[in-house]
Amino acid sequence: MSSSNRRARNAARRARAAVTAHPYAAAGVPVAFLAAPAGAVPNPGGSSLIDVVNHVASSPLLTVGAVVTAGGLAVAGLRYWNGTKWASTADHGFATRHQLQRAMGAGQMRSKKRRRELRPSLVNVPRREIRPTDLGFYTGTSVHAKVDTYAKIGDPLLVVAPPGAGKTEYLARNILDAQGAVVATSTKLEPIFDDIAELRSEKGPVHWLNLERLGGRDSTLVWDPVIGCADPRTAMRRAGFLLSGSAATAGVENRAFWSGSNFDILKSLLWAADMAGLSLLDVARWTKNAADREAIEIMERLGSAVPPGWREDLEQAQQNPKDKTVVSVYKTLALTFSFLADPAIAATIKDARSHAEAFDPVQFITSNGTLFLLGEDREFAGVGPVFTALTGELYYHGGQLAAANEANRRLDPPLTMVLDEAALICSVPLEKWTSDARGKGISIHIAIQTMSQAIARWGRFAAETIWTNCTRLVLGGLAVAEQLNAISQMCGERDETVTTTTMSGGTGQAGSATTSTSTSTRRVPVMSPADITGLAFGTMLMLRRQQKPVVVSYTPASELAPIKALRARRAKAASKARWSRRRQRLAEMRQQWIPQGSFVTHGSSPDWGADSVYEAPVQAPQQPLVPPQAAPEHERAVPAAVTLQKAPVAPPQPDHSPTVHLQPPVPVQTAAQAPVTVRQTAAADMWAAEDPWADEDPWADEEVI
Template identity: 35%
Template structure:
């Protein structure tokens, strides 16, 4: 078919050239080139049909020589390019044929696979610097800035270039001198044994989060490492229904919040009773979710609490009248039907349903968990606006896992609803879910979330100990979905499971290795290639701490170093600030204690000196009073002269004038002296 098409095209071009040769117009002088083009198409097709490189070379040379001779003999001198006919007829066709052969060799699937093979041999099966730069570098993240951050679509290119990359991506590792980045729309999964650096690396994802953060863990390590820095970004909350580490919950969440809405009641029942891989368990789980949704809806309509729901589940027959009476207020009649079916079914079926529901309400027996669930709902929109951080702690026993799951699912669901109303259907800045030990404390449907949340800028960073742990929680199908949906997988050392190590080794692909063949005397007789894994299971198992195999979508595997949170500058600065604050607090406390002691000493000393001071004061007071009495007496004393009794007494008026005391005293003295004389 291709040959027929080439013959038709060649015939049409040659016919046009022959037709133009008889025209007496200016454009007709180019008619030889139409003939040359038709002949070239025909020669090129004949070269393709020839077998063997020698036959193709001979065919091409014969065709070029024939066309060149025809052009030199037949073409008029007025033909454009006539002076360069040799280069045009020889050089251009040679370049065209070479380009065609090159495209045939390097284009299509054959060429692509060939390039992959050559690149793999050149780089020993791992990612090259160019591949890291093109796929996972800071520059690669900037190329997608307008998609990852809708707010950057309306700004200038310069402003967009100046925006920090951390606003829409995070650096997960370092390979040589290059950073491997992950955008906010991608899911990352890290797997490694205990004390291999998994939590330290995950803490960096919390520190680099551009917006709000939800972090789950079975220990307080994440809070100790990141809370000081995250307080500078927004408010920090703790949800600790198990009382782990003695930390009190600063927020509360009632599973009944919002269950007045039938749709929310259905969601909440699904959060408390997760789906199961086993068909029989899933059958009873479906019935349990249906019954629990009706009971939650009834309790919310009646303004009751979760303890009442637990009592209804424990004794369905006694609760039948009350539940049905409350469900008559519902706008959805199917809930009353579902409740009646649960309450009136046979004893054996009802017992199986209640047995499935009761573990989801086991946290009600824990006073700490019950207190954390008494306080209404949680405002997710305010959390996103304030770029807050919520730390969710759960014990490995798992009795509080349904409560933690309910809050986590509520936040993710509300965030997804809010994202649908934002430009581009994405949150900006993104919400980060850092799920450390997710398989132990959180029963969220990760196999579904990892496929949907990334496109809404809800970034999920998962931490697990092994692939077997994922299978135990979400089943083989769910674990495979999580692995597939994770754009970046970090494999740390410490694993000893053979199946896990073989699966990890397969993810790294393989490479060509030259094997020397020796004869009986030990002489090398030749070398032959063989396929070997880029990293064997043993090598992956023995990876040093803080080192991970990075399997990134779009590029071969690589081995990089992970950054630990406790080595970051911002964490160290926050720790120093906290130490300074504690030192100042201790100094203030000691200062207050010293002031109290000095005050007590002064008070005691005053109690001892006070009697002496009182005596001295009384002595001085008495002395002063005596002097005042003396002066008062001196002021009122008046002396009258003695009369001679022989002289007649004449009536006289004695006038007493007020005189100064000292004057009276002086006159009296003078009078006395005169009498003595």
């Protein structure tokens, strides 16, 4: 027998002997509770069973064992809670708590594997310091499983909601939580954008491109798509994006058409304009006349610097400018640049080349900047081509920066594109981006009103690709029956138990009636079309890949703590400024209306108050106090705005007293009959006027804070 086996055998023998010799063994205490040594407690002889139990419970070893047992039960309960639902094992058709935590929970977002995949710069950061939004975006809290869900960086989101359903409030959260640069589009200047811009300015520069001055906001960014097209690849790339954003290329048929002739002509025009130092206005002028040879003449002067075949593309169109195909091509190009008919937009584009600081997409991305693109939804002459070209440039340079990152070939921190009303003002090729952006670390969040809108913009097949590639978030209010039925079918069906009670009349005698109950199961939709369209504000239906449907709730951006704190600080600053202006105004009014006299103050305050008594200046009379003669009626002057009445003056009293009783009584002067001056009366009228701030509560703003 080996030494280790021998030591184990001897230890077991000593343990059995100690248990057998334990003094509590005779009292009926189970051997499992005899954890204390024999000499640690007194002899239980004559003691009751309660005393024995108290002595055993006070054992340190028993206390440790109880703690370990309780911890094991807690772990088992936690695992049971994560895998199922308490007191319920029925399948309701929605994703379970366990499924959500494994796929979209906060725990898996902070795991080292996820950090190494998405953001290697956070691998060595302690887990407790990592937030789920550092590696993804909050998508809502499950209504059924009570789990916070997150979409990781790179997962495209598609929000489908009619106007007023709350999609802007939801997308604003993603702008605020984005860790890197953000590009956000909108058809109007939302109030929440000002709050987000102020908070985002702490991370990087904030730019506005508002060519139409929506909401009175001026553009801080000036950009001409022609600048930089001297590089042939840039000219090709921007030509494609300009045409992609044009209203003339909507639908699958037109998009297949402009991919040929329109693209060949436009890329040559962009290259020639940049080489000659011209602007997009000159390109638009060339597209209005198919016989204009200015671009060809520029290429002829440049000679061998022209890319091969580019001049031939223009010359071929110039040979027969009245051909129907050529006319159609140039008409499409003219519609693409129709937004330049707006003088304000044209002036902004024209001044781009002379602008002191040109927009650098690479610097914008690396500095974690924020860019708001605001443009009105116009049926004609919309600014979509410019927004599409600028967004495409940022996507291209983001991909180049991602390829240069040797750690994981992704952007770190990522680039986020929040494209609200993308089908109207920023119709980039999302059918390609939604499948390609995940590997580059670029998050694309799209918002449209209905899928019909996407089909009209990108075509049916491209719209179906976008729908498949994204995590779908459907808000309430959708009213297209075909789409509602399709979404309801995607949610699947569940079993519903139906109980039927049947009562028979019997023979007519008392107690002869019988009642029978039957139970059956039927298949019903998990989410019916009525359930989908009736989703309350702040809730939405989430459909993600092969995962079961999830109904989630979210807090609007305007109710988030950072936004509330920012607005409270603004309200406090506005209150201070308002009261400062009021005090300044009151000081000016006092200086303006103060009388030229002295004040006798009975208190310590030098200002006007209840204890201050005004003493009018005493002036020596210039003439004897003789009542003036009444002037004729035609010589009487028109009284001024303030008519002053002099109080009567009592005649001098004689020295002798016998005739006192014959003199008329002298009336006593009151404060109302005292002599006053014009300045005093005006001051009294001024202070009696209504205070313009009388309706304000000086502590109202303090309650907000």
